[in-house]
Amino acid sequence: MKIERMNQGLRPPALAIGIDIGGTTSKIGLVNQHGQLLDRRALDTQVLNDAKQFTQGLANAVRDMVKTHGADLPVLGIGIGAPGVDEHAGTIAAAANLPFREPIPLAALLHAETGMEARLVKDSTAAILGERAFGGAKGMNHFVLITLGTGLGSALFINGQVITGSNGLASEYGHSIAVADGRECNCGQKGCLETYVSATGLRRTVLDVMAHQKGDSPLRHIPFHALDARTIFEAAQSGDAIAMEAFEQTGQILGQALTGLIVLLDPEAIFLAGGLIQAGSFLFDAVERGIEKNLLAMFKGSCKILPSRLGGEDTGILGAAAMMWPSI
Amino acid sequence: MKIERMNQGLRPPALAIGIDIGGTTSKIGLVNQHGQLLDRRALDTQVLNDAKQFTQGLANAVRDMVKTHGADLPVLGIGIGAPGVDEHAGTIAAAANLPFREPIPLAALLHAETGMEARLVKDSTAAILGERAFGGAKGMNHFVLITLGTGLGSALFINGQVITGSNGLASEYGHSIAVADGRECNCGQKGCLETYVSATGLRRTVLDVMAHQKGDSPLRHIPFHALDARTIFEAAQSGDAIAMEAFEQTGQILGQALTGLIVLLDPEAIFLAGGLIQAGSFLFDAVERGIEKNLLAMFKGSCKILPSRLGGEDTGILGAAAMMWPSI
Numbered sequence: 001m002k003i004e005r006m007n008q009g010l011r012p013p014a015l016a017i018g019i020d021i022g023g024t025t026s027k028i029g030l031v032n033q034h035g036q037l038l039d040r041r042a043l044d045t046q047v048l049n050d051a052k053q054f055t056q057g058l059a060n061a062v063r064d065m066v067k068t069h070g071a072d073l074p075v076l077g078i079g080i081g082a083p084g085v086d087e088h089a090g091t092i093a094a095a096a097n098l099p100f101r102e103p104i105p106l107a108a109l110l111h112a113e114t115g116m117e118a119r120l121v122k123d124s125t126a127a128i129l130g131e132r133a134f135g136g137a138k139g140m141n142h143f144v145l146i147t148l149g150t151g152l153g154s155a156l157f158i159n160g161q162v163i164t165g166s167n168g169l170a171s172e173y174g175h176s177i178a179v180a181d182g183r184e185c186n187c188g189q190k191g192c193l194e195t196y197v198s199a200t201g202l203r204r205t206v207l208d209v210m211a212h213q214k215g216d217s218p219l220r221h222i223p224f225h226a227l228d229a230r231t232i233f234e235a236a237q238s239g240d241a242i243a244m245e246a247f248e249q250t251g252q253i254l255g256q257a258l259t260g261l262i263v264l265l266d267p268e269a270i271f272l273a274g275g276l277i278q279a280g281s282f283l284f285d286a287v288e289r290g291i292e293k294n295l296l297a298m299f300k301g302s303c304k305i306l307p308s309r310l311g312g313e314d315t316g317i318l319g320a321a322a323m324m325w326p327s328i
Numbered sequence: 329m330k331i332e333r334m335n336q337g338l339r340p341p342a343l344a345i346g347i348d349i350g351g352t353t354s355k356i357g358l359v360n361q362h363g364q365l366l367d368r369r370a371l372d373t374q375v376l377n378d379a380k381q382f383t384q385g386l387a388n389a390v391r392d393m394v395k396t397h398g399a400d401l402p403v404l405g406i407g408i409g410a411p412g413v414d415e416h417a418g419t420i421a422a423a424a425n426l427p428f429r430e431p432i433p434l435a436a437l438l439h440a441e442t443g444m445e446a447r448l449v450k451d452s453t454a455a456i457l458g459e460r461a462f463g464g465a466k467g468m469n470h471f472v473l474i475t476l477g478t479g480l481g482s483a484l485f486i487n488g489q490v491i492t493g494s495n496g497l498a499s500e501y502g503h504s505i506a507v508a509d510g511r512e513c514n515c516g517q518k519g520c521l522e523t524y525v526s527a528t529g530l531r532r533t534v535l536d537v538m539a540h541q542k543g544d545s546p547l548r549h550i551p552f553h554a555l556d557a558r559t560i561f562e563a564a565q566s567g568d569a570i571a572m573e574a575f576e577q578t579g580q581i582l583g584q585a586l587t588g589l590i591v592l593l594d595p596e597a598i599f600l601a602g603g604l605i606q607a608g609s610f611l612f613d614a615v616e617r618g619i620e621k622n623l624l625a626m627f628k629g630s631c632k633i634l635p636s637r638l639g640g641e642d643t644g645i646l647g648a649a650a651m652m653w654p655s656i
Contacts, residue, residue, distance in 0.1 A: 142494040156592070159489050165594020166470040167630050175624040176588035180507075187624055260504035260588065264484070266493020296503040296515050302495050 016324035020316025021082035029317035035134030059113040077117030079320035081126025087168040128155035130319025135309035148276035152194035199229040205246040217242040247282040255290015273308035344652035348644025349410035357645035363462030387441040405445030407648035409454025415496040456483035458647025463637040476604035480522035527557040533574040545570040575610040583618015601636035
């Protein structure tokens with residue numbers, strides 16, 4: 001039951017490479033001990049089906065950045081975050097949105113190519129380590145990160161450690177069941193949380209609200225395939241009742257789901273990240289109402305719901321780089 | 329992210345006292361390194377409103393057992409499990425079913441009275457440590473214990489550690505919301521898991537099934553206040569359709585709730601304990617169906633659902649005693 005308390009942000013001066021493998025673009029950055037991004041490159045992920053060519057492309061970018069900026073400070077190594085990583089095997093498995101068929105041991109390949117230490121983790125692991133190193137979770141030993149994008153990603157940092165589970169599969173809270181026999185999910189299940197709480201879930205909820213309510217709305221003039229979260233947010237800002245109700249329902253369902261995490265894990269904070277948090281109070285106020293309605297009294301006020309401080313597009317780079325300091 | 333692997337069951341020969349504080353009776357036992365109970369006493373918890381008298385009663389039992397059995401082996405100390413413990417403060421708080429009003433620092437009081445090392449934890453913490461030390465979870469570093477009694481208790485052992493949370497409040501999964509706006513719970517919420525999945529929840533489900541179905545049943549002759557889980561189990565064994573359907577619904581809801589734990593924590597196993605597991609396949613088969621229906625494909629087969637090996641009434645004693653060996 002000993003809690004391993006870790007160095008709370010006092011990183012020795014050094015640099016690290018962070019690589020964020022995405023479905024279309026992979027980003028490579030050079031990061032210092034304060035979480036500042038000194039340099040940044042991008043590479044087309046679609047060439048990843050040739051692992052050798054992709055590795056060389058990454059290695060070239062790394063070498064060039066180190067050559068340009070790495071004269072004065074040690075470069076600790078290369079942290080990599082990617083979807084579909086098997087952290088136990090050290091490979092990127094064949095994830096749904098990555099264009100290759102065989103598991104690729106990218107850390108080993110990059111180490112062989114550059115001679116630098118390299119470490120590969122799930123993108124969700126990189127994100128939560130980044131939030132703790134450089135974001136709002138500095139010094140926290142019990143917190144959760146929920147990322148609201150096309151789907152719902154989650155990551156847990158408990159007792160001072162990332163939770164990866166017995167098979168390296170942990171933190172798929174987006175596929176917990178929010179509504180029994182509810183909406184069809186891409187995963188084949190019904191009622192998964194991410195079918196309600198994500199950019200896609202929000203769009204589906206707009207349809208549901210339009211079906212249920214009678215009032216007119218600019219959203220009734222937009223076909224589903226053209227509807228995006230930003231348009232819904234702008235409609236809500238203009239006072240559109242359907243858009244506001246869609247955010248309300250989304251936030252309330254998320255709030256209810258978060259109470260499940262709070263009573264189970266008793267975290268200090270839950271951070272929300274991803275594009276949807278730009279909706280601000282439309283989302284966060286509804287989340288608080290969902291929590292208020294559903295949270296066991298003894299937990300009231302025990303857990304803060306906060307926007308990620310690393311909401312930007314470089315979060316993945318920062319989180320991956322953060323791993324390379326020994327304090328993490 | 330380092331996993332602290334602990335000694336897997338190789339306890340040095342010694343004895344320890346385990347105390348299990350219950351709402352009506354408190355049990356004191358002397359346990360050896362194999363988890364065998366060498367002696368056992370009981371004390372009326374209702375005298376706990378006089379903390380001094382209660383402490384002396386416990387201390388007298390401890391001293392007597394040590395005197396009788398403790399000649400050949402060292403006695404490591406006194407482990408105590410109780411409801412409503414604040415593990416950070418080291419006190420038994422005013423829990424709903426305990427007959428006193430002020431927090432009692434029972435470990436400190438017993439140490440002062442006996443001179444022996446004493447340690448106080450929540451009953452759920454004692455139970456999960458007992459399962460790992462002497463039960464089915466030997467050697468496991470990622471598992472969950474769900475206890476189905478009057479309510480639903482839960483405990484988490486993740487990355488080789490008990491999860492107690494940032495405020496010592498963790499593992500109240502019985503009060504996660506299973507059904508939005510569902511059944512009224514004692515806690516003041518609606519739809520808490522334990523209003524469906526517990527002995528009380530099963531009884532309520534029998535009412536619900538009787539209201540919904542038309543068929544006759546011996547259960548229609550028993551008033552709600554006289555209905556208990558054992559009677560429902562015996563009816564199910566006799567082929568009563570209403571009792572069988574009540575177990576089916578109970579197990580399915582539990583199975584759905586367990587998928588939420590599995591996708592979040594990726595445990596090796598979830599152990600079910602408490603009186604309700606005596607229903608055997610009526611419960612476990614329905615749980616498996618609830619999991620099969622709701623679990624993300626990549627997790628299929630990843631987590632075993634097992635009956636606790638310490639299902640008996642002395643589990644609390646064994647778990648509390650287990651804490652005193654240094655390997656835990």
